[in-house]
Amino acid sequence: MLWRPRRPGQPPGPEPLGEEHTPMTEQNNDLQTYAPPQVFVDQANGGPELYEQAEAEGTEFWARQARELLTWSKDFTTTLDWSNPPFAKWFEDGTLNAAYNAVDRHVEAGNGDRVALLFEGEPGDSRSYTYAQLKDEVSKAANGFASLGVGKGDRVAVYMPMIAEAVITMLACARLGAIHSVVFGGFSAEAVRSRVEDGEAKLVVTADGSYRRGKPTTLKPAVDAALEKGGDSVQHVLVVKRNGEDVAMTEGRDVWWHDVVDTASTEHAPVEVGAEDPLFILYTSGTTGKPKGVLHTTGGYLTQGAFSMKYTFDLKSETDVYWCTADVGWVTGHSYVAYGPLVMGATQVIYEGTPDSPHRGRFWEIVQKYGVTIMYTSPTAIRTMMKWGEDIPAEYDLTSLRLLGTVGEAINPEAWVWFHRVIGGGNCPIVDTWWQTETGAHMITQLPGVTVAKPGSAQRPLAGVKVDVVDEMGESLQNGQSGFLVVREPWPSMMRTIWGDDERFVQTYWSRFDGMYFAGDGARFDDDGDIWILGRVDDVMNVSGHRLSTSEIESALVSHPTVAEAAVVGAEDETTGQAVVAFVILTDDAAQEGHDKAELGEKLRAHVGQEISPIAKPKRVLIVPELPKTRSGKIMRRLLKDVAEDRPVGDVTTLADQTVMQQIVDSLRD
Ligand code: PRX
Secondary structure, three states: OOOOOOOOOOOOOOOOOOHHHHOOOOHHHHHOEEOOOOOHHOOOOOHHHHHHHHHHHHHHHHHHHHHHOOOEOOOOOOOOOOOOOOOOOOOOOOOOOOOHHHHHHHHHHHHHEEEEEEEEOOOOOOOEEEHHHHHHHHHHHHHHHHHOOOOOOEEEEEEEOOOOOHHOOOHHHHHHOOEEEEOOOOOOHHHHHHHHHHHHHEEEEEEEEEEEEEEEEHHHHHHHHHHHHOOOOOEEEEOOOOOOOOOOOOOEEEEEHHHOOOOOOOOOOOOOOOOOEEEEEEEEEOOOOOOEEEEEOHHHHHHHHHHHHHHHHOOOOOOEEEEEEOOOOOOHHHHHHHHHHHHOOEEEEOOOOOOOOOOOOHHHHHHHHHHHEEEEEOOOHHHHHHHOOOOOHOOOOOOOEEEEEOOOOOOOOOHHHHHHHOOOOOOOOOEEEOOOOOOOOOOOOOOOOOOOEOOOOOEEEOOOEEEEEEEOOOOEEOOEEEEEEEOOOOOOOOEEEEOOOHHHHHHHHHHOOOOOOEEEEEEOOOOOOEEEEEEEEEOEEEOOOEEOOOOOOOHHHHHHOOOEEEEEEEEOOOOOOEEEEEEEEHHHHHHHHHHHHHHHHHHHHHHHHHHHOOHHHHOEEEEOOOOOOOOOOOOOOOHHHHHHHHHHOOOOOOOOOOHHHHHHHHHOOO
């Protein structure tokens, strides 16, 4: 057995997951499976031997990948130091530079003329960069940042649209050994402030704005608002002119990219850094409190990113045109836009806009225009396009596609089958990749030339990764039983800590089960040993593949003067996977003022949008007289979820006041 021994004799463990985690896979043995086409198998980078080698070689498998896939300025002598778990050190005494690996080495190898980036702007403007040009741009940016005082170890906050300069900025930081902290351009000024402060950023790189659905948007004003309230560590704000919107520039602090970067020298020597030197911080929602700054370091992160590009995406650098639709504000835009593809010398498309601007065929127009061969996107995007109808993709030539990938949430079999048939023409394997901001790179996925795909299941661990499903006590469960997804052994691209908070890192991920990484997801192995991800087991919601924490949205709601108490649940949603539904109790004053419920609901939605991000806006805000609580005061979200999903309300016997649910239902009926 290659990836997980079955344990048929083992007594069944408890079922730790509630009904909300019932997957759509009960009858998974009846589902149709899809073997990769022979033409794909014949040319695939990875065959079944990859799993065997990983099994036989242990951590040395990763040492071999690190040496084969990356260029080191100094080779490492130790592969893994796990003497102080969970603080792993991979390839520790090796030195390298991420930007050198992503850019310079391809130019040195004679591939300077190969296209690295194909930028497509939302209004239809486009620009391409060869590797030689990208090297010049990244070098200029590195010199420009250095002239603003940025050096090794400094933090740089990046708040940018999905334009080439965003990728150039990340690589320029890496070139200097500086640590970037990208804040998604859709996040609020408040999110910018808290992240800038937590990371004590010296420089903020932003743009005047971008475009969304044909209209100019702004970014710079949010940076100004953030820095008005705090962020004292910031010395400069560097602004790319993207859409020409009028923006205020603060004398002495704010400078234009075209003044600082465009005029800088194209000569810059990449700074040699240790394999364990930080590469970036990326904030992600957790169950409690403020977002966590997930820290990734250099050598291991790049190794697993490059490895998965080569094997999960079967990348052929000379011939493929790769397109990952993720924004650089998310981890997917880090590992599979800024680093993985470039480290592997790929040609990739980046797109600034939305899939429906200026028309609903935009994605397919881009595939056709650039001859995209590998496309990586989210189940939400696929479901949205499904809704728009197959006539739209039918208007475009999609025959260049040879491999498809999904990420962010489990893909429902209907969307999988549609993606396979309508977009892939029935010929493209699909890789359903499970991973997280914390894991840095793919962890569970098909190997496209090997795995017989089972729609809806991410199937098997990446070669060299050891995952398991355990019960409450941390005991491995039998196939067929639902439990907690854990990773049993360190992997190269694992997060190293939470920025500035080692204790929280240990508590959040390594304390639930002894010696295992707790992912926060439920999962199950089926009878074939394939893994089915069952969704989060904590209070983290997944809306359109974006992680949102219930408590963060609840705090945002309670910060509004009319709200006394709030409870948020993720309700099932046809398109976005989950949707945020908020239940709020008004303060006595607000209740007496007799607000119009619909109007106030709108106000509260807007308030959350402003406090966190438009993504976090509840789909519905329900104003209720009470919230269901146990005798110990814990809110029973399960019951609220029943209401949000229009189901009969479940068992209320553990409530302190058993009439509360009836009151809620009655008030909503009114
Ligand atoms: O619940 C899992 C879900 O997304 C979570 C990680 O979110 P984030 O850190 O934002 O990273 C998203 C992109 C890597 C996981 O804990 N998730 C991600 N991919 C899948 C998935 N759930 C099921 N199947 C997937 N392929």
